[in-house]
Amino acid sequence: MLKLGFLGFGEVGYTFAKGILEKGAVCRVYAHDLCQNDGWKGEQIRARALETKVVLTDSVEDLVKISDIILGIVPSKASTSAAQCIAQYLTAGQAYCDLSSASPNVKKEAAHILKSCKGTFVDGAIMGAMATYGFQVPIFVAGEKAEEVAEKLKTVGFNLTYTGPEPGNASAVKMLRASFTKGIEALIVETFYAASRYGSQEMLLEVLADTFDRESFKETVNRYITSDAIHAGRRADEVSGVIEFLKQSDIEPFMATGTYQRLKWSESLGLKEKLKGVTPQDFREVLRLYPQKDSN
Template sequence: MPQPRIAFVGFGEAARCFASHLAAQTDAPMVAFCQGKTNAPPYSAAFRAMAASCGVMLVDRLEDLSDADVIFSAVVVAVAAETGEAISRIIRPGSLVVDINAATPRTKKQVAAAVEARGGLFADANLMGSVDLYGAAVPLYTSGSGAARFAETFGPLGFRIEVAGADAGTAAAVKMLRSVVTKGMEALLVEALTAATLAGVRDETMRGLCASMDATTFSKFLDMCVRSDVLHAERRAVEMDGVAAGLRELGFDPVMTTATAARLKVSARLGLREEFLERSGYSADEVLDRYAHVVSGASAGLEDRP
């Protein structure tokens, strides 16, 4: 099987990582086009040299990628949609577009439709980790019409690709919701530990957090959070309002603490506490199903208002 001709639109950290790995695995020709704030034609000598060290030749026009078999879209989220549509206008039928941008499910579906209208295949590929940590072996959760082909072509080259189905946007939705947790945890931890530093109790706070989190698995912790939220959200919201006041006394703006209190109040207002108190037992799935049912009903009511 001939080596695919590979191109990149955007050549940031992830694209450079993938290109360097591919250069070591295959002699497939690779080119890249950039039109960003930092790197754009005419490219600097330093940027050209960096690309060459990754086995990539830079081109001056997007149209110069039209003979590529596989095009990776690796740009900033703000231009992901317009870049994807621009790529769709230059591809050949049968080409594969791999979108690794952290774009929304709607954007991924929009780009997929444009690519498929021109006879191409689309892979909604999402990095489920950092290339700093995993390198080119970063897990890629992928869906779309081209997901299977992406896995078949790049899996043997060392890429870790999990196919989530043939619908673009499915994988992006999982990535988006995972980010709610991972980035939210980062923000919560940074807020708590910065405040702990101001209060002079950072080491003690770190020990307390790590001891409780290390004592169980994350899956058990998640299950406990959801099942207890339906019963205790109102009380916990009051507690967090008090915590926010305490942080302000330290001269600290409790952004995430305030948001936590607001989120708990939303759960309390769903009015499901008594229903679950009467149950002899229930699962986290049952809580989430009821939350979703009540929330969707409330949303429908708002849409029906004149």
């Protein structure tokens, strides 16, 4: 029987424990939370543990000693200190999976810390909103033995995808996804804020919907990256005009300015000349031509 430990028993841990219980998985769940004995937070933690049949341990040491796999469900700022604490007690045959939203470099540091013991470190990244997915939230994992750990967690119902042997890979995907989705959010806000100043938001909505509804997301990514290699310079000139338009409308062009800078970067690579003006069929051909380091 798998013995699963949760370092931290907040909303995420509670959702996981509830999901495991509802699935009737053959698994024992333990948890330790720094707030489990503090005021109303402690009351909530203890009530949720009772509801989901989770055994709260008195210390991190007790949690590690009794668990096969420990899931670190802590704030990103606590990722390193959590790894340092776990490393004191983790032994061969045990695994620690850091599910915090810490950066790839922090996850690599945590992996390095865990090398001091004989246990296994897994970089984990929760790839969606718990409120939307619940227990079935997609989780990406990376690390030397991450695939093996993932298979064990799948037996109790976790939805995991192995991304590779290097710690930090899973978190990199999470951070880039966040950058993209939040960037889209900010771009939409800037665009429709400007449109509302001219009363054209409804027309713009229809125009953009017609543009993007015609193809899949993968097709959109391919079209933009491949055509950027050839047309980045011309597009930068167009965006330069947009920046002036927004400024004249008393709207700070945050996103437009960033767009201009990235397009000028693309132009500076000289890809149009390298490709002799021919748009590639596959965006991966363009990615292979990008420099390994982004210079200013």
